[in-house]
Amino acid sequence: MEAVKDFCEFLSQFWQKGLGAINIETLEPIFVSELFTKETGIQNRDIHLCGINFYEKFLHPKDFIILPRIHDVTMKYFEKQKVMNECMPIATYNVRLKNIVGDYQSFSMSLKIISIETISVKSKRFGLLICQPETKFGFERFVLCIPDKKKRLYFSNASGKYVSKEHLEFRAIEKDILKLIASGYNEARITKELHVKIDLIRYYKKCIYQKLYVSNMSEAIYIATLHNLI
Structure with missing residues (x-):
């Protein structure tokens, strides 16, 4: 676990971006960097105090309802890419988080899987959340970017899957x-x-x-x- 935290903090300082580490299968937050706390107001003690209720407390109610469903579809796509030995995509979730004064602020959270071969703890699988205080609207709220193919897919709320722009139903x-x-x-x-x-x-x-x-x-x-x- 300490290796994940150190890795996250190192990259956060190197990139000068707010980073968090999560269990990618459950979305359970593990750790947030100092810059992540500076951007969002969320601290590591919030993670420990809230436990499984973290997202219910900090996510906008509408985002709290839909995000688990979208992330489940994201994980299935990740697994498919892994089986096919394809380049792993980067998922971006644009969500609203509650700040210190209780207002909701929009953030873009880009999720990238940490190499399971190099960092694994108790069989958990980890991802890095890159936090930026900006957001996209409409169908660009939930996106998969496949770097090697320069391809972007968008989550369709109607079909419950990721589709290309021209196939938005x-x-x-x-x-x-x-x-x-x-x-x-x-x-x-x-x-x-x-x-x-x-x-x-x-x-x-x-x-x-x-x-x-x-x-x-x-x-x-x-x-x-x-x-x-x-």
Whole structure:
């Protein structure tokens, strides 16, 4: 365990980034560097005091619900890459953590596996979390980056798996709705234009929110336009 802590602190100082060490199978936090504490306010004593309730205390409630599901999919992808002797991807989770004053702040957490052959403790498998005080929105919230292939995959909340950008599951009607709203159409005009009942329009809007991890149509249009999804 001390080897993991020393390794984490060394890299944190070398890279000048906040680093944490976790058990990658359970997401259990093991250690955070001084720079990680400086960035987030989270200390090693918080890890020891909170135990298994750490994420429930510090993660935003919505992130606390969805993160275990996403990480489970990430781990399955890691295992697949390992079996195929492929380059291990780097997973990035954009989450909201509670700071010292009780407000939620957005952070980008990039997860990289520590070589199991060189560092292993009691059969646990470890990962490094690289913490940065920034975040991505929409479908870029949860991403896998495969370095050797220069490939990025995005977690789809609709299908429960990582997909390429061009395979984000937007229905044709959802694209039409986004385009019409971006053009200034309200729900009543959209129903006439698309010949669809208003209840269905509202259903598809909720689907769009879910796929892009947003809470309103303004955010959805911004994300979709920014990434040429419509």
